[in-house]
Amino acid sequence: MYSTKCPHCHQLINLKTEEVREAVKQTEAARQKHYEMHCPKCRKPIKIQLQQLKRKLPIEPAPETSTSEESSTS
Numbered sequence: 001m002y003s004t005k006c007p008h009c010h011q012l013i014n015l016k017t018e019e020v021r022e023a024v025k026q027t028e029a030a031r032q033k034h035y036e037m038h039c040p041k042c043r044k045p046i047k048i049q050l051q052q053l054k055r056k057l058p059i060e061p062a063p064e065t066s067t068s069e070e071s072s073t074s
């Protein structure tokens, strides 16, 4: 959960972890340094630093490319 305030109208904005994850994905895909969203209240653009968002994400374990140990004995 990431929460911030709109710099324009001070509306409190909460982003769920899922939304933060999506925001980071979009931002990285666009090679931007900040995520841009619109305030639900005043509709003005709000910029959130990518680093700030990333800090809110749970650390995911590195994807293991393990050799298939699943013994498929059929």
Ligand SMILES: [Zn+2]
Residues within 6 Å of the ligand: 006, 007, 008, 009, 010, 011, 039, 040, 041, 042, 043, 044
């Ligand atoms: Zn606002």
